[in-house]
Amino acid sequence: MEGITDRGFVHRGDPLQLVRDLTKLLLEAGVVDGIVSGVSKEGKVVLHVVKSADELDEAILGYVLVHSYQGLESTVRAIRDRKGDRLAALVKPCEARAIIELAKRRRIDLNSVFIVGFDCPGMRTNQDASGEVMEALRVTPGDEVLKDACRRCEVHAPPYADVCVSLISSPEVTLVEAGTERGAKVLETLRGKGVIIEGQPRELITKREEKLRLLNERGRRTLKEEENKLLSVPGHERFSWFMGQLDACVKCSACIRACPICFCKDCILISKRKEYTPSLFLVTRMLHMADSCVCCGKCDEVCPKGISLSYMLYHLGRKFTSRHSYLAGVDFSRPPRTV
């Protein structure tokens, strides 16, 4: 996989329009058969794969990117379940990582997915659903409103994307870069149509890198702080905290269905649900997923009991990461270490 090329494009104006133009082009040029997006149904945003350019006007693209769907559906799962279709998807870095993790396990064919990745400064807990959705990808939220999982995120740029869209580098313009040959071709056409222009993005690119560095550092710092804090607590207190969390589980398996990287066709936790005690249910899940957790925070969001699953999962995964220097979903060439 080649990295982001040096050639950047600039888009002025509404980034949502850029996304519309880009996805429209992808459909019209036949690069993909469908775009994973959402439609509004009875006041709820549900997953829908747009197959023709006419449908695109009704599709909710930006909203889905920032807020995801109603219920347990997610972009990554949509791609995984529609194996064989050539799809394009708008993804945040964590979702892009999940796609790579699944591709390593042969659940997704990377050649059939066109990834439009966005730089993500972290999501808010109380994300305002109205107003400018795309602004959420531009403005860095403060630590106090940041989602729990996003606080400890170490990857703020999509590690693999055909087209990478970055709003974080400047308050007005959008930086667009190609990550692959495919992406470069599409951007070239888009430039021909006058949607994006070849500006002088050198400055913007440096700015973006600087911003990303700061964001990644913030995540790493939080992680370190949390870890130190956790380990400074005496063993028996840690144990009672953990058990308090684990015992609260009602085995509803929402975390399993929402997780972008839970991929087993026959999940033992679902088929043998009754045989598991609540704590064993979560422990089994943690031991199964910890090495490939991409820190998206979905499990936190969907848990009806408010268990800090991502906290436990990620800190367990971090031990694995540091021992085997394997960070989930950032390098396609490194095979997973536990299969």
Next chain:
Amino acid sequence: MAARHVEMVQDLLELMGLGAERVTMVYCSSAEGRYFADMARKMSEKLMDLGPNLLKTRKVNEPVAESRQAPGDPPR
């Protein structure tokens, strides 16, 4: 592969405050009966020293999860 999984179990036990030494993995062949017995004995002695498993002796109190905060964290 198995070793990595065992490592992960050890990590989890350590994080939970149970102690990583409660799980161990040894390599031995079918011909090493004596070695296997020794290892089993050693392990059981170690566990005797460690005392009963907290998981078994704990009192099941009301689970508390709503507080989405880590141990040692100020309330958010």
